[in-house]
Amino acid sequence: MALALYRKYRPATFSEVVGQEHVTDPLRVALAAGRVNHAYLFSGPRGCGKTSSARILARSLNCVKGPTPDPCGECNSCIGLAPNGTGSVDVVELDAASHGGVEDARDLRDKAFYAPAESKYRVFIIDEAHMVTTQGFNALLKIVEEPPDHLIFIFATTEPDKVLPTIRSRTHHYPFRLIPPGVMRGLLERNCAAEGVAVEPAVFPLVIRAGGGSARDTQSVMDQLLSGAGPDGVKYERAITLLGVTDSALINDVIDGLAAGDGAAVFGTIDRLVEAGHDPRRFASDLLDRLRDLVLLCAVPDAADRNLVSAPEDELATISAQAQRIGPAALTRYAEIVHTGLVEMRGATAPRLLLELLVSRMLLPSVSQSEAALLQRLEQLERRPPAAIAAPGEPQAAAPAGGPVFTRKSQQPTDPAPAQPPAAEPPRQAPPAPAPAPQAAAPVQRPTAPSQPAPAPAAQPPAAAPTPVAAPPQAAAPPPEPAPTTGGMDATAVRRVWSELLAAVRASSRSTEAMLTNAMVSEVDGNVVTITHTSAPLARRLAEPRNTEAIANALATVLGGTWQVRCTHGTPSAAPQAAAPAKAPRPAPTRPSQAAQNARQPEPQRQAPRPPADDVPPPPEPPEPDEPLPPEPDDEEAMLAEAARPVDPDSVNEAQDPEAVMLKLLADELGARPLKKA
Numbered sequence: 001m002a003l004a005l006y007r008k009y010r011p012a013t014f015s016e017v018v019g020q021e022h023v024t025d026p027l028r029v030a031l032a033a034g035r036v037n038h039a040y041l042f043s044g045p046r047g048c049g050k051t052s053s054a055r056i057l058a059r060s061l062n063c064v065k066g067p068t069p070d071p072c073g074e075c076n077s078c079i080g081l082a083p084n085g086t087g088s089v090d091v092v093e094l095d096a097a098s099h100g101g102v103e104d105a106r107d108l109r110d111k112a113f114y115a116p117a118e119s120k121y122r123v124f125i126i127d128e129a130h131m132v133t134t135q136g137f138n139a140l141l142k143i144v145e146e147p148p149d150h151l152i153f154i155f156a157t158t159e160p161d162k163v164l165p166t167i168r169s170r171t172h173h174y175p176f177r178l179i180p181p182g183v184m185r186g187l188l189e190r191n192c193a194a195e196g197v198a199v200e201p202a203v204f205p206l207v208i209r210a211g212g213g214s215a216r217d218t219q220s221v222m223d224q225l226l227s228g229a230g231p232d233g234v235k236y237e238r239a240i241t242l243l244g245v246t247d248s249a250l251i252n253d254v255i256d257g258l259a260a261g262d263g264a265a266v267f268g269t270i271d272r273l274v275e276a277g278h279d280p281r282r283f284a285s286d287l288l289d290r291l292r293d294l295v296l297l298c299a300v301p302d303a304a305d306r307n308l309v310s311a312p313e314d315e316l317a318t319i320s321a322q323a324q325r326i327g328p329a330a331l332t333r334y335a336e337i338v339h340t341g342l343v344e345m346r347g348a349t350a351p352r353l354l355l356e357l358l359v360s361r362m363l364l365p366s367v368s369q370s371e372a373a374l375l376q377r378l379e380q381l382e383r384r385p386p387a388a389i390a391a392p393g394e395p396q397a398a399a400p401a402g403g404p405v406f407t408r409k410s411q412q413p414t415d416p417a418p419a420q421p422p423a424a425e426p427p428r429q430a431p432p433a434p435a436p437a438p439q440a441a442a443p444v445q446r447p448t449a450p451s452q453p454a455p456a457p458a459a460q461p462p463a464a465a466p467t468p469v470a471a472p473p474q475a476a477a478p479p480p481e482p483a484p485t486t487g488g489m490d491a492t493a494v495r496r497v498w499s500e501l502l503a504a505v506r507a508s509s510r511s512t513e514a515m516l517t518n519a520m521v522s523e524v525d526g527n528v529v530t531i532t533h534t535s536a537p538l539a540r541r542l543a544e545p546r547n548t549e550a551i552a553n554a555l556a557t558v559l560g561g562t563w564q565v566r567c568t569h570g571t572p573s574a575a576p577q578a579a580a581p582a583k584a585p586r587p588a589p590t591r592p593s594q595a596a597q598n599a600r601q602p603e604p605q606r607q608a609p610r611p612p613a614d615d616v617p618p619p620p621e622p623p624e625p626d627e628p629l630p631p632e633p634d635d636e637e638a639m640l641a642e643a644a645r646p647v648d649p650d651s652v653n654e655a656q657d658p659e660a661v662m663l664k665l666l667a668d669e670l671g672a673r674p675l676k677k678a
């Protein structure tokens with residue numbers, strides 16, 4: 001029968017104990033100085049080395065060269081107290097879980113007075129000391145307080161608070177701790193090398209996480225994997241299926257979908273998770289561990305170097321990129337939601353439903369009124385880049401179709417070029433039929449006073465509506481070429497191979513690979529891949545033909561086939577700006593007098609009697625200016641540039657007296673005359 005790893009590689013000296021230097025170093029100094037106490041208390045989690053350290057302490061005390069921090073390993077006591085030795089008559093190990101009564105304590109007290117047979121000390125190691133009853137501790141109290149010179153007690157327990165305070169106060173207390181992941185990995189690598197079995201590097205984090213910091217539990221898990229290893233050693237795929245751990249690819253798909261706001265990718269991953277037979281509770285627990293790593297990477301960028309995050313090198317690069325795309329506020333809210341969901345999943349009959357509900361809450365921060373959701377929404381606004389101002393040499397954004405375009409007189413060219421004939425650009429001459437807009441707006445205009453006669457139609461002819469030009473027939477356009485098949489790839493599949501894609505781009509253009517650092521695949525439509533970048537200048541650079549060609553070649557290298565690449569500017573959680581449809585233009589505002597002229601000629605009506613003076617309707621609102629107001633500058637630089645431009649003397653209006661303007665308005669609209677003073 002093969003010996004278990006935790007028994008085969010149990011430490012024999014204090015120098016071989018790993019991860020407990022805060023305990024072993026003081027003990028070594030005390031042994032070297034000969035300051036040996038009569039009672040010790042070792043406490044800590046299970047499997048962290050309490051009982052092994054107690055045996056090493058007994059071995060160091062009873063060595064022929066002892067007390068010594070380094071036993072010789074040759075005398076009878078050292079050989080008998082070795083990890084695989086037969087034991088010693090003078091060292092008694094008791095399990096308090098089955099010998100914790102008062103009768104057992106009295107029996108131990110009677111045996112303690114006998115002198116050692118062949119060693120210097122009689123050592124009593126009482127394991128699981130918290131299981132000793134109160135009466136049993138009371139029976140041991142006197143001998144623990146004043147033992148013979150040859151007697152030493154060593155208590156080991158996982159719950160030191162349950163040890164009687166009068167006993168605990170008479171001992172030297174050494175608290176043991178869980179072993180850090182970095183130290184545990186070194187221990188596993190040494191043991192696997194000693195066993196001669198190859199283990200993939202990605203397996204060690206899984207085993208360490210399953211062991212929970214306990215050396216015994218971790219080595220038991222590794223022993224199980226080594227027992228089922230094939231000729232090639234322990235593989236990652238075999239480890240995740242045997243340990244029931246969620247595949248990191250599924251967690252990456254969920255995190256990428258949350259970062260992009262892609263609900264289809266997130267819920268599709270959950271469906272694949274359940275179809276593969278994984279436990280939704282275990283997946284939620286693994287997702288919470290990943291969110292913890294992401295929060296640490298956001299707060300401490302060098303968390304991996306400080307051993308705060310344990311992950312393989314390739315996986316660490318993916319996690320770092322995810323932490324950059326998602327802010328700390330969103331990650332903290334995600335972690336809180338998953339933690340609450342784990343509590344709700346205990347004893348639930350439909351864990352998949354609860355998992356889908358908590359994921360839906362993560363995707364919709366706007367439906368929650370909590371502070372965490374508000375902070376996440378504010379963070380999304382802060383991380384969204386401001387609208388880029390077009391440079392003098394760059395084309396400006398196009399105005400809405402059919403809307404008026406205002407140009408300052410100072411910006412108009414001095415010698416305007418002759419207008420192009422309408423036949424030169426037929427597609428632009430076809431407006432979306434805005435001609436009846438003034439007529440439709442006439443009924444909602446404020447009616448004029450009854451005393452005001454309708455103006456003659458010939459006085460001011462209405463503006464002629466532009467005659468729509470027939471669009472060219474659709475048959476004249478050449479039929480589009482059929483897109484090559486891409487095997488049903490979607491945005492999630494492309495995001496999964498993003499690291500390989502960046503490596504392929506790096507081979508052809510390092511500058512393009514650097515610009516793709518904060519970019520993300522937002523949509524895949526056939527063979528057209530849409531890449532969204534948070535920076536407008538970098539999005540324009542990526543849209544250049546040489547960069548899109550490099551990305552398309554990289555896609556063909558990694559995925560095969562022929563691809564087309566589009567680069568847009570926007571946030572990962574929002575749709576690309578280029579895909580937003582243009583809004584229909586609003587009808588231009590018209591004056592009441594123009595609306596009356598453009599309306600249909602009403603039927604002749606009989607002259608209504610003039611109303612009395614008290615019933616005169618109020619005057620209409622003053623007409624709006626013909627020209628629209630100039631647009632406000634976007635930022636401080638545009639304001640300064642606008643202020644530095646020379647003022648056009650033609651555009652400056654002379655100041656008018658407000659009273660004169662009011663009298664003129666009353667005379668024109670109501671026929672009023674100023675009263676002459678007597």
